[in-house]
Amino acid sequence: MTGTHEQNEPIYVCRCEEITLDEIREWIDRGYDTLDELKRVLRVGMGPCQGRGCQDILLREISKRTGKPIVNVPQSTVRPPVKPVKIGLLAKGGEE
Amino acid sequence: MEWKNTADVVVIGGGILGVSTAYYLAKNGMKNVTLIEKGTICGGSTGRCGAGIRAQWGTEMNCRLGVAALDTFEQLSDELGMDVGLNQGGYLLVAYSDKEMETLGAGMKLQNSLGIQSRNISLAEARQICPGLAADDAVGFFFHARDGHADPFLTTFAYLEKAKTLGVTPYRFTECTGISVKDGTVTGVETNRGHIDAPIVINCAGAYAQDIAKMVGVNIHTWGERHEIMITEPVAPGVCPCMLMSFSGNYYIQQRPHGSIICGMSPEGHPADYQLKDTWQFVEAMSKILVHLLPRTKGIRVVRQWSGLYDMTPDAQPIIGETDIKNFYHSTGYSGHGFMLAPVAGKILAQHIMGKKPDIDFSMLDYRRFDRGEHIRESNVV
Ligand SMILES: Cc1cc2nc3c(=O)[nH]c(=O)nc-3n(C[C@H](O)[C@H](O)[C@H](O)COP(=O)(O)OP(=O)(O)OC[C@H]3O[C@@H](n4cnc5c(N)ncnc54)[C@H](O)[C@@H]3O)c2cc1C
Ligand code: FES
Numbered sequence A: 001m002t003g004t005h006e007q008n009e010p011i012y013v014c015r016c017e018e019i020t021l022d023e024i025r026e027w028i029d030r031g032y033d034t035l036d037e038l039k040r041v042l043r044v045g046m047g048p049c050q051g052r053g054c055q056d057i058l059l060r061e062i063s064k065r066t067g068k069p070i071v072n073v074p075q076s077t078v079r080p081p082v083k084p085v086k087i088g089l090l091a092k093g094g095e096e
Numbered sequence B: 001m002e003w004k005n006t007a008d009v010v011v012i013g014g015g016i017l018g019v020s021t022a023y024y025l026a027k028n029g030m031k032n033v034t035l036i037e038k039g040t041i042c043g044g045s046t047g048r049c050g051a052g053i054r055a056q057w058g059t060e061m062n063c064r065l066g067v068a069a070l071d072t073f074e075q076l077s078d079e080l081g082m083d084v085g086l087n088q089g090g091y092l093l094v095a096y097s098d099k100e101m102e103t104l105g106a107g108m109k110l111q112n113s114l115g116i117q118s119r120n121i122s123l124a125e126a127r128q129i130c131p132g133l134a135a136d137d138a139v140g141f142f143f144h145a146r147d148g149h150a151d152p153f154l155t156t157f158a159y160l161e162k163a164k165t166l167g168v169t170p171y172r173f174t175e176c177t178g179i180s181v182k183d184g185t186v187t188g189v190e191t192n193r194g195h196i197d198a199p200i201v202i203n204c205a206g207a208y209a210q211d212i213a214k215m216v217g218v219n220i221h222t223w224g225e226r227h228e229i230m231i232t233e234p235v236a237p238g239v240c241p242c243m244l245m246s247f248s249g250n251y252y253i254q255q256r257p258h259g260s261i262i263c264g265m266s267p268e269g270h271p272a273d274y275q276l277k278d279t280w281q282f283v284e285a286m287s288k289i290l291v292h293l294l295p296r297t298k299g300i301r302v303v304r305q306w307s308g309l310y311d312m313t314p315d316a317q318p319i320i321g322e323t324d325i326k327n328f329y330h331s332t333g334y335s336g337h338g339f340m341l342a343p344v345a346g347k348i349l350a351q352h353i354m355g356k357k358p359d360i361d362f363s364m365l366d367y368r369r370f371d372r373g374e375h376i377r378e379s380n381v382v
Helices: A021-029 A035-042 A054-065 A087-091 B016-027 B060-080 B098-113 B124-130 B152-165 B205-213 B280-293 B338-353
Strands: A013-015 B007-012 B033-037 B091-093 B119-121 B140-146 B169-171 B174-181 B184-191 B195-198 B199-204 B223-232 B243-246 B251-255 B260-267 B299-313 B319-322 B329-333
Touching: A013 A021, A013 A054, A021 A035, A021 B060, A035 B319, A087 B184, A087 B280, A087 B299, B007 B016, B016 B329, B016 B338, B060 B098, B060 B152, B060 B174, B060 B338, B091 B098, B091 B124, B098 B119, B098 B140, B098 B199, B098 B260, B098 B338, B124 B140, B140 B299, B152 B338, B184 B199, B199 B205, B199 B338, B205 B223, B205 B299, B205 B329, B223 B280, B223 B319, B251 B280, B260 B280, B280 B299, B329 B338
Parallel strands: B007 B033, B007 B199, B033 B169, B091 B243, B199 B329
Antiparallel strands: B091 B140, B119 B140, B174 B184, B184 B195, B223 B260, B223 B299, B243 B251, B251 B260, B319 B329
């Protein structure tokens, strides 16, 4: 484990999926240094908020640990629907 | 990662097939295995799939591969030292006509003869397995308890991490742009980052494998077909604990351990335009099926939809083996079930290449069967 912060309290980067900064650093150091790969291995950014709460922190962390400027870290794909919609409503073609 | 321009084997493609094949080669003693992936690991079909695993198949070959896959998955987390998220809630197959009952019944007999304990069950029992199941319009049900699913990301990464400890070198963002051949034998690959000399090359490029084969004039008869899939917010467990699947009803639905429901269907018109489009028509059609089949899903929200490519062959069975170019192999064409077959496929191809007798004789999966017109189509596919 290569976490550098001194506290024993875990720091949650992705609150939806409860993933800590230490876990994220561990996997970046193993070579999982794109948003897509971190998402796949840790589920970060796949929670109900779909990454709105954690994506920026992840990007910054990848950039810091790999020494690449943030603009060179590939962005993740935004997938529809942008807002969660109920199945009952979708089954009616979106009309109430 | 430092660039090496020689290898004993180059594997093309960083999906589950490429990664598992690289792992089993290294495990069987192959030194210097290099894996090249044009994007990121698991960014192709593998990272987009439903990740279902089953032995309820309609052809003997698929049954043999399917049950061997279950055997492998059941001990895979231990072997690789990382949890692959295996969950065996069974597959519940739903038939909607007498004819379909007959087809699935014949499949069950074949499966039973091969030691697969699938059963014909009643609606009452189906409802015990899948509470809240409506399906009053169904004619019958088949169930196999050992079927299930695993996490496609964790499975691929578990193979990759273990493969790395055995000396496999993975290069991401490395695209194969050519195959070098001398006197009818493969000698290496060209990439956007330079040449790699290698006496053996394995094409695991999924829905793009035919493009790689064409680089040296080989036609493997595979193509990519777009399929769509969606996932809901996590809800309490028990909504759909098994994989609910129907070939004529055209759906598969399954609740994941973390509570989300994942589901998909076969697209109209079988689009082969290689566009990863997400359509509202799919979400609407899929939602209609859900509400009809599992009425209690009505209030659950869809959080994400995406699409991916099935790696198709004319008989919906894979192609594994050498091509007319010596030492140029392929392992692809899994026709929408390559995730589950990858552990077995990787193992048997590696055994063959290492000069050992493969656990399952796969000579009938030679791609030239299509030229000879010898193929029999698998019936049990969505
Ligand atoms: C919606 C959907 C649902 C599915 N559900 C299931 C299921 O429930 N169960 C199941 O078993 N299977 C399922 N599948 C099928 C399964 O996803 C595939 O059969 C399997 O992932 C194939 O693995 P692969 O490694 O061959 O392909 P991929 O994962 O696509 O890997 C091939 C890799 O090759 C790379 N590549 C291509 N060209 C080049 C090049 N020139 N140079 C370098 N790299 C290259 C690609 O970038 C890609 O990463 C599903 C598929 C889809 C789309
Ligand atoms: S905080 Fe990471 S997905 Fe919501």
